[in-house]
Amino acid sequence: MFEGLRFKHWHASEDDKGVILLALDREGASVNALSRAVLDELADIVERLAIDNPPGVVIHSSKPSGFAVGADIKEFVTYADAGTVQENIENGQRVYESLARLPCPTIAAIHGACMGGGTELALACRYRIAADDDTTKIGLPEVMLGIFPGWGGSARLPRLIGAPEALQAMLTGKPFNARRAKAVGLVDRLAKPEELLAEARHFIRRPTPRPFAQRAKAWATNTWLARQIIAPMVRKQTAAKVRKEHYPAPFALIDAWQRGGSDINQRLKLEARGVVKLAQTPTARNLIRIFLLQERLKGLAGKAEHGIERVHVVGAGVMGGDIAAWAALKGFEVTLQDREMKFIEPAITRAQAMFEKRLKSPAKVDAAMGRLKADVEGAGAAKADLAIEAIFENAQAKQALYATIEPQFKADELLATNTSSIPLDELRGKLAAPQRFMGLHFFNPVAQMPLVELVRHDALDAASEKRGLAFIKALGKLPVPVKGTPGFLVNRILMPYLLEAMRLYNEGVPGPVLDREAKRFGMPMGPIELADTVGLDVCASVGAELAPFLGLELPQGLEAKIQDGRRGKKDGQGLFTWVDGKPQKPQVDENYTTPPDLIDRMILPMVNEAVACLHERVVDDEDLLDAGVIFGTGFAPFRGGPIAYARSEGVDIVRERLQKLAQRYGERFMPKAGWDELG
DSSP states (O other), rough: TTTOOOSSSEEEOOTTTSSSEEEETTTTOOOOOOOOHHHHHHHHHHHHHHHHOOEEEEEEEOOTTTTEEEHHHHHHHHHHHHTTTTHHHHHHHHHHHHHTTTSSSSEEEEEEETHHHHHHHHTTTTTTEEEEEEOOOEEOGGGGSSSSSSHHHHHHHHHHHHHHEEEEEHHHHHOEEEHHHHHSSSSSSOOOGGGGHHHHHHHHOOOOOOOHHHHHHHHHSHHEEEEHHHHHHHHHHHHSOOOTTTTHHHHHHHHHHHHHSSSHHHHHHHHHHHHHHHSSSHHHHHHHHHHHHHHHHHTTTTTTTOOEEEEEEEESSSHHHHHHHHHHHHTEEEEEOOHHHHHHHHHEEEHHHHHHHHHOOOHHHHHHHHHHHEEEOOOGGGGGGGEEEOOOOHHHHHHHHHHHHGGOOSOOOOEEEEOSSSHHHHTTTTTTTTTGGGEEOOOOOOOOOOEEEEEOOOTTHHHHHHHHHHHHHHOOOEEEEEESSTTHHHHHHHHHHHHHHHHHHHTOOOHHHHHHHHHHHTTOOOOHHHHHHHOOOHHHHHHHHHHHHOOOOTTTHHHHHHHTOOOOOTTBHHHHHHTTEEEEEOOTTTTTTOTHHHHHHHHHHHHHHHHHHHHHTTSHHHHHHHHHHHHHOOGGGGGGGGGHHHHHHHHHHHHHHHHHHHHHOOOGGGGOTTTTHHO
16 A cells, blocks of 8 residues: 555554554654654655545554653754744644544554553544553643643544543543543543454454443533533632643633634634643743653663662661652562561551552552561561661761671672761761762652652762662652752752741741742742641751751741640641641731742742752752752742742842842841852
8 A cells, every 4th residue: 555655653564354554663762752754654644545545544553662652842842942833733733633534444552651642643543442451541741741732632532532531631631541541432442452453453344333421421511501611610620729820721721622612623723822822931841841851860870770679678667668668569579677566567557558559459469568578687688689778867876777787788789878968978988888878868758759869979889870770760760869968959958948938937927828928939838838747857857957057047946846746747736737637727817918028038048059059069960950859849840940940030130139138137048159150
């Protein structure tokens, strides 16, 4: 059929019934990202298919990783910089609409990751079949890049599965697994992975009609009246989660859907217009940059192998216990040590609950529990490939522990500390093999926080660092290498924010006001709620370590609360009262006037410290700094990180605002070294 045509990214074959098997295999790439070249080839193929009209077409992927991960984001950035986003969007829509209009039946055979433009490709087919396993994920996550689906996804998905499920999927970016996709009508059939293509060929010859209830729901929830009723409700629900001025994409998506009629061309025009407008916003530029930085963090280990099968964790507190549980979840054999079994048991109980929540299958839960073993005697240290120390923050105690663990090592085992603030040059002094010692600083809660700081020191060798980075990647976390100075990167930048917020609290600014204003700036959680969540005892401990280094003072009253057993969320009392894990924030007098410089007092100390960290090379460059602070603290992603924020506001302007704060409130606000370099 395709004589005379040569393709780099697509491979066509024909079965004995004349059905065309069209395999996507992007040349020179491990995954199928949909570049312009890939789409141009598809356009040529679709044009030939329209002429030859075979009995059916099966579109599938030759990549083990999955169907397609979506549009090539780097290429999208190029289009945005060149001001040609509209042409790119309209081209993709044209290619997919040509596919959708083919007279012959088409089916997408989906396995693994099917995201963004890949899902839109599948939606342009008449049918969809998916591999029935845990790796299949089908989604439209564009909202997380500050845009929404632009190659027909927002125009087609609501009409296929009904508006409620479609809007929920696109507004959250959360993918469907295979069975959920079948339940909502996104896919027409499931198949065993090894039988996917055979089932697709069979289905395309004898398709099964979609259930009437699915078709009726899809129609009923997209009528003009339904759109006028549903859209305001969804808009209100969305506004309760994000602010329109921070994240305009969800609201633009709802508007486009509400205005979209029965004509696919009209819906595609609304879609293109909305995406093109969003692509020019600072939010989209920053979120796309963050996505690319995330990919960079994932690739820091390169092709290095971690060589780790067994992990020994010492310290079964919240951090150590949860690190051990997460490692076991990810397939490592883990031993967990503490002084007595009574200290380990709560960690095992938490691990069981986490496994049940994430793994669902009893067999998988039992397997994970089998990989996590209590080890009061510490026998696992001698068999471990990696030992992680997660005891209390005391340098002498940590060094004493290393003196018992390191002699048990037999070859090239790694030793790591989870210290949150103690410089590694101080901890490594008595080690026999400091070149294999590093910090692996996890954040609480371990299961939810994506970042791990790999903490360097001057004796760490490059090979060990690469192994550490590869281990972090194997845990499904994002690594950022940092210098082993006090507080490293994240805590050093976060602490001035928390301490200033607590100072403001002591000055009489209500806690709910501080939290409200921080969230208005874009922080995911207010500083008072965050301090209670982390624990006032942890804040005091880290603060005591960092405050002298940062030239700050601990707020008054903190020690008294800790001594009274009011450490925050874990005690039910802190700066707020907590009930069932939620803060009970008191009402604020409606006549209270928020200080006009409140946001600057909280946020600019973070920016100031970020500039100092960059100056001192705590991280290798400003991109890694912004990524580390966003993934480690939740710093407003749409602002792009503290350095990006300083640049967007104007470096000289932010420095001047700091100087004014210093004149009014004290030396702690004086601009630190590094502002001239940033300018």
